[in-house]
Amino acid sequence: MSVDMMSAAKDLAVLGSRLERLTGEEADCCVPLYRDEAAKIARSPRFRASAARARALADERRLLAVALLRRRAELCACEIQAGLGVTHATVSHHMRILTKAGVVESERRGKWMYYRLSDREGGGLP
Amino acid sequence: MSVDMMSAAKDLAVLGSRLERLTGEEADCCVPLYRDEAAKIARSPRFRASAARARALADERRLLAVALLRRRAELCACEIQAGLGVTHATVSHHMRILTKAGVVESERRGKWMYYRLSDREGGGLP
DNA sequence: TATACGTGTAGATGTCTGTCGACATGATGA
DNA sequence: TCATCATGTCGACAGACATCTACACGTATA
Numbered sequence: 435m436s437v438d439m440m441s442a443a444k445d446l447a448v449l450g451s452r453l454e455r456l457t458g459e460e461a462d463c464c465v466p467l468y469r470d471e472a473a474k475i476a477r478s479p480r481f482r483a484s485a486a487r488a489r490a491l492a493d494e495r496r497l498l499a500v501a502l503l504r505r506r507a508e509l510c511a512c513e514i515q516a517g518l519g520v521t522h523a524t525v526s527h528h529m530r531i532l533t534k535a536g537v538v539e540s541e542r543r544g545k546w547m548y549y550r551l552s553d554r555e556g557g558g559l560p
Numbered sequence: 561m562s563v564d565m566m567s568a569a570k571d572l573a574v575l576g577s578r579l580e581r582l583t584g585e586e587a588d589c590c591v592p593l594y595r596d597e598a599a600k601i602a603r604s605p606r607f608r609a610s611a612a613r614a615r616a617l618a619d620e621r622r623l624l625a626v627a628l629l630r631r632r633a634e635l636c637a638c639e640i641q642a643g644l645g646v647t648h649a650t651v652s653h654h655m656r657i658l659t660k661a662g663v664v665e666s667e668r669r670g671k672w673m674y675y676r677l678s679d680r681e682g683g684g685l686p
Numbered sequence: 687t688a689t690a691c692g693t694g695t696a697g698a699t700g701t702c703t704g705t706c707g708a709c710a711t712g713a714t715g716a
Numbered sequence: 717t718c719a720t721c722a723t724g725t726c727g728a729c730a731g732a733c734a735t736c737t738a739c740a741c742g743t744a745t746a
Contacts, residue, residue: 650734714720
């Protein structure tokens with residue numbers, strides 16, 4: 435067992451006794467209770483989808499693109515580029531992330547690529 | 561005028577003519593239309609608050625902490641530490657971000673620091 | 687009051703990601 | 717078919733951020 439693992443095991447034991455004092459329970463270790471519950475949540479598909487969506491909306495420019503789409507229903511890539519003030523490469527990068535997260539949908543018409551909010555993007559943000 | 565600025569001005573002009581062809585309008589440049597609209601949105605307090613909240617929820621561990629708080633109503637720092645499986649320093653760091661974004665509230669009782677969801681955190685995530 | 691304890695803070699570090707320039711791709715039109 | 721155009725993709729780089737260790741600060745308890 436490495437030094438790191440010994441240190442981690444010790445930390446875990448300390449945390450366990452702390453939680454025992456807090457809850458007043460005599461359980462061998464309360465840590466697994468919280469850890470397992472958290473792990474179960476983290477594995478759920480719904481949580482994973484929420485995490486992906488939250489990560490996609492974390493960037494201010496992507497959030498701005500979504501806000502613009504809420505007002506216009508449909509925008510082509512160059513219009514979004516004009517709004518965000520970045521290169522088309524960056525626009526493509528951001529819209530790809532939003533698309534993969536299920537926030538927006540895209541459709542190609544001729545040379546132009548149009549983006550709109552996904553159906554289930556009803557509420558939430560300005 | 562630097563090379564970069566000349567390049568940027570040229571890009572802007574290209575984008576403007578592109579948008580003219582798209583919209584069929586004869587405006588000197590359509591770019592300011594989208595840019596100004598986007599800038600107006602980006603300045604609004606509501607957008608800024610949404611951006612801060614989105615950024616706070618972007619990290620998977622913070623989202624997990626929020627999910628745990630939705631089930632327990634109130635958790636102390638060490639319980640969150642057990643759930644997330646990180647050091648207490650990292651927990652403190654994350655909870656500070658969530659607090660500043662208005663997602664959670666904190667209250668100190670003796671040695672223990674308790675966290676709960678902010679009042680207006682009714683819906684949204686699992 | 688001295689010690690143990692729970693938590694916040696500061697600095698260092700490794701990883702992630704937003705951004706750009708350059709090139710590739712698919713569509714339109716002469 | 718070749719040129720032009722709108723957009724996607726790739727590689728590189730700088731800045732942001734998550735995480736840790738070490739230390740500081742308040743609180744409770746002997």
